[in-house]
Amino acid sequence: MLTALSALALLFLLGPILLVVAIAFSSGDTVEFPPPGLSGKWFTKALAHQPFQDALITSALVAAGATALALLVGVPAALAIQRRRFRGRRAIEALFLSPAIVPELVLGFALFQQLMVTLRITALGALLIGHTVLLLPYAVRVTGASLAMADPALEEAGRGLGAGPLRTFLHITLPVMTPGIVSAAVLSFLTSFNNVPLSLLLNGPGVSTLPVEMLHYVEFSFDPVVAAVSTLLLVATVLVALVTERLVGFNKVFSK
Amino acid sequence: MTTPVVQLRAITREFSGSVAVDAIDLTVERGQFTALLGPSGCGKTTTLRMIAGFLPPSSGTILLDGEEATRLPPERRNIGMVFQSYALFPHLTVEKNVAFGLRMRGVPAAEIRTRVGEVLELVGLAHLARRKPKELSGGQQQRVALARAVAIRPSVLLLDEPLSNLDARLRVQMRQELLRVQRETGLTAILVTHDQEEALELADSMVILDRGRIVQQGPPREVFRAPATRFVAEFLGYENFLDLPGRGPITIRPEHVGVLAPGQKPPPGGEVVEGTVAAVRFRGTDVAVTATVGDRVLHAISTDDTLRAGEPVRLHLPLARAVPLAGDDGDARPATSKQQECPA
Ligand SMILES: Nc1ncnc2c1ncn2[C@@H]1O[C@H](COP(=O)(O)OP(=O)(O)OP(=O)(O)O)[C@@H](O)[C@H]1O
Numbered sequence A: 001m002l003t004a005l006s007a008l009a010l011l012f013l014l015g016p017i018l019l020v021v022a023i024a025f026s027s028g029d030t031v032e033f034p035p036p037g038l039s040g041k042w043f044t045k046a047l048a049h050q051p052f053q054d055a056l057i058t059s060a061l062v063a064a065g066a067t068a069l070a071l072l073v074g075v076p077a078a079l080a081i082q083r084r085r086f087r088g089r090r091a092i093e094a095l096f097l098s099p100a101i102v103p104e105l106v107l108g109f110a111l112f113q114q115l116m117v118t119l120r121i122t123a124l125g126a127l128l129i130g131h132t133v134l135l136l137p138y139a140v141r142v143t144g145a146s147l148a149m150a151d152p153a154l155e156e157a158g159r160g161l162g163a164g165p166l167r168t169f170l171h172i173t174l175p176v177m178t179p180g181i182v183s184a185a186v187l188s189f190l191t192s193f194n195n196v197p198l199s200l201l202l203n204g205p206g207v208s209t210l211p212v213e214m215l216h217y218v219e220f221s222f223d224p225v226v227a228a229v230s231t232l233l234l235v236a237t238v239l240v241a242l243v244t245e246r247l248v249g250f251n252k253v254f255s256k
Numbered sequence B: 001m002t003t004p005v006v007q008l009r010a011i012t013r014e015f016s017g018s019v020a021v022d023a024i025d026l027t028v029e030r031g032q033f034t035a036l037l038g039p040s041g042c043g044k045t046t047t048l049r050m051i052a053g054f055l056p057p058s059s060g061t062i063l064l065d066g067e068e069a070t071r072l073p074p075e076r077r078n079i080g081m082v083f084q085s086y087a088l089f090p091h092l093t094v095e096k097n098v099a100f101g102l103r104m105r106g107v108p109a110a111e112i113r114t115r116v117g118e119v120l121e122l123v124g125l126a127h128l129a130r131r132k133p134k135e136l137s138g139g140q141q142q143r144v145a146l147a148r149a150v151a152i153r154p155s156v157l158l159l160d161e162p163l164s165n166l167d168a169r170l171r172v173q174m175r176q177e178l179l180r181v182q183r184e185t186g187l188t189a190i191l192v193t194h195d196q197e198e199a200l201e202l203a204d205s206m207v208i209l210d211r212g213r214i215v216q217q218g219p220p221r222e223v224f225r226a227p228a229t230r231f232v233a234e235f236l237g238y239e240n241f242l243d244l245p246g247r248g249p250i251t252i253r254p255e256h257v258g259v260l261a262p263g264q265k266p267p268p269g270g271e272v273v274e275g276t277v278a279a280v281r282f283r284g285t286d287v288a289v290t291a292t293v294g295d296r297v298l299h300a301i302s303t304d305d306t307l308r309a310g311e312p313v314r315l316h317l318p319l320a321r322a323v324p325l326a327g328d329d330g331d332a333r334p335a336t337s338k339q340q341e342c343p344a
């Protein structure tokens, strides 16, 4: 009974994905299932599609940049929140986590107003800032969790054994945090890369992210190109997940 | 006499207005095993952390090896600390954990290898050198923590309830282990504990703290046989507190109070009182008897398992074993509470 249920659940989860993959390899000219025959032509077409190429670069730039920025701000913030006792610590923590509660469209609209309309920042800049804000809660949460799980006496042990504050940070705090930082980086990168609501609002002439470009594409065409792009993204995501698994372990990434 | 390893002079620590450690004076001689003993919240950990340099004192002076060290950062104090949680570095193997302090001191690699080997041998863990801490049992982790602290040949070894995370049997076993390591290395040690047995068994000198103050110190036998105040007596398991006319306040251990069988002639000396059994607690080899005598409550240990609550009983108090008390503190404390939380 349970096996049957989990098989059903698996079918619901994997079914649509398998469908998309099957359609990507179709030789037909429209999205149809089962595909009339097999071919790789939609992959060729997808890879050659200029807007997708541009959007992929934008997406990768934004995801990498925003991830780096979010970690640059988030890791020290997590350190301060977890390791220091100061007035307003809770408030600071809440502030860093707040973007996770605000609906993304609201956040996107607010940022659009501020960054692009008022401050006249370019679309790429706005995307970078917007995504950084979006990713901050992940960076603070995931790295914070890895610190919270670690014994606060570790740093004292390091000091007691003769390491000054800097060496204690380098030899103890940082290695203890590393799995958390890697997890946060992967999660942040994927979150940014897959984001639609924010990217939808923060784009400009010739600058949009891959998911947004895919969305535009299906508005006008009904061929399997988007299925091919989706399949490529799927493969890339699985690869990233596997590598991360090897590096730090899956459960650490997804059980924040 | 050589300079004492640790000297605390009027060390005080306040936390937002409340005093956790109150003008403590303490001297620890070289090679000595000192135990800081006291109920929860009485400033034991705070004292130890100030000696280690993790916490600055609000006032007072700390001398280490005779030199002023009050403001010295921990990394410059040459102190070996064993934490209650062990605080082993999770990303390093056992041998790297033990080597850490030596690496930070710039000891040459070859010498590090020998010394780590020796110390692991000392705690019987040489075969687990390549394991990570999480692959060890609690007792093994405890030994690694000890080895890591000992490896740097510290001036003083600080132990904050090092055995409290072990189960009862292992705890007793590790006490001897700890003592052996301390004797073999000749290290000076300060142990924090709220387990009187641990302190009695390990320490050369026992320091009893109450609400941030030292209330009594001395060799365990002396302190145990002659607690100065009611607080110390209660903490060490004295349960009967009497105010005898002409003798002042005295205390007597329940083990020394005799439960007389019906018709039994009391041993010479002391007093016989009659009362009623209020409660009997079975403890295996014997029973703990609580009896009411007039408006007083007395405690005795007996091997007579036929005693039942509500029955009349005769108790023999051997006054030769009674300990006179200073009676300056604790009169407000209820006689039944052995381990009270200190008021914050
Ligand atoms: N960082 C701190 N901030 C505020 N108060 C503290 C701090 N550390 C300790 N205290 C207070 O100081 C007092 C002494 O604490 P300490 O930890 O030294 O007790 P202890 O004797 O080690 O107790 P235990 O046996 O429970 O470990 C307590 O009342 C405690 O609440």
Ligand SMILES: [Mg+2]
Pocket (backbone or CB within 6 Å): B044, B045, B046
């Ligand atoms: Mg403590």
